[in-house]
Amino acid sequence: MRLHVVDHPLVAHKLTTLRNRETDSPTFRRLADELVTLLAYEATRGVRVVEHDISTPVASAKGVKLTQPKPLVVPILRAGLGMLEGMTRLIPTAEVGFLGMIRNEETLEASTYANRLPDDLTGRQVYVLDPMLATGGTLAVAIQYLMERGADDVTAICLLGAPEGVEHVRRTVGEDASVQIVLAGMDPGLNDLGYIVPGLGDAGDRLYGVV
Numbered sequence: 001m002r003l004h005v006v007d008h009p010l011v012a013h014k015l016t017t018l019r020n021r022e023t024d025s026p027t028f029r030r031l032a033d034e035l036v037t038l039l040a041y042e043a044t045r046g047v048r049v050v051e052h053d054i055s056t057p058v059a060s061a062k063g064v065k066l067t068q069p070k071p072l073v074v075p076i077l078r079a080g081l082g083m084l085e086g087m088t089r090l091i092p093t094a095e096v097g098f099l100g101m102i103r104n105e106e107t108l109e110a111s112t113y114a115n116r117l118p119d120d121l122t123g124r125q126v127y128v129l130d131p132m133l134a135t136g137g138t139l140a141v142a143i144q145y146l147m148e149r150g151a152d153d154v155t156a157i158c159l160l161g162a163p164e165g166v167e168h169v170r171r172t173v174g175e176d177a178s179v180q181i182v183l184a185g186m187d188p189g190l191n192d193l194g195y196i197v198p199g200l201g202d203a204g205d206r207l208y209g210v211v
């Protein structure tokens with residue numbers, strides 16, 4: 001498993017505004033969207049392509065195109081939905097599947113309440129979207145689920161992570177798994193309620209309001 005924390009001043013600038021409690025919901029949504037596109041550029045370095053010959057108006061040329069089947073993008077509802085457009089802007093032809101997951105705020109255990117994914121993911125390259133990687137319970141369950149169905153390369157794109165969450169995912173999927181985590185920032189740890197500190201609060205609530 002590989003971890004990549006993107007080190008770029010524009011990412012750091014947008015993340016700082018995103019964290020600010022004064023940032024309102026419309027601005028939060030816009031920044032989350034912009035950040036994902038920046039992260040996705042890094043996260044898709046390994047996207048699979050094949051050689052593709054074309055003719056320009058002047059001559060023939062060798063290029064590449066995305067392989068079939070196309071990459072699958074999986075936002076984890078609810079908060080991951082705020083990252084979907086930023087991702088599909090970069091890979092418009094990607095297919096999209098959905099996982100609805102919620103963390104029990106007392107036990108911090110993740111459970112799945114919705115699944116709209118192909119049953120067979122054999123050989124698929126998958127990009128999972130979720131802004132927060134806290135205890136790692138949610139992401140570990142999601143990645144395991146995708147790999148059990150045959151996905152052979154999974155990249156998780158998150159805005160903020162905590163070291164204990166990253167280690168939990170590493171232990172669950174195994175050191176040798178073809179799994180990559182891409183973060184805009186890694187915070188020092190979690191508080192007693194399992195929130196990332198300093199973090200940005202509840203990403204779902206900040207995107208969509210308290211429900």
Ligand SMILES: O=P(O)(O)OC[C@H]1O[C@H](OP(=O)(O)OP(=O)(O)O)[C@H](O)[C@@H]1O
Pocket residue numbers: 076077078079080101102103104108110130131132133134135136137138139165194202203204205
């Ligand atoms: O790493 P973990 O400790 O599992 O926590 C992270 C999860 O918690 C948040 O979702 P939440 O359960 O709040 O659902 P929501 O997106 O509907 O708000 C977040 O979007 C992650 O999915």
Ligand SMILES: O=c1cc[nH]c(=O)[nH]1
Pocket residue numbers: 079132134194195196197199200201202203204
């Ligand atoms: O800090 C956290 C932890 C879990 N979920 C969130 O939305 N924020």
Ligand SMILES: [Mg+2]
Pocket residue numbers: 079202203204205
């Ligand atoms: Mg939430």
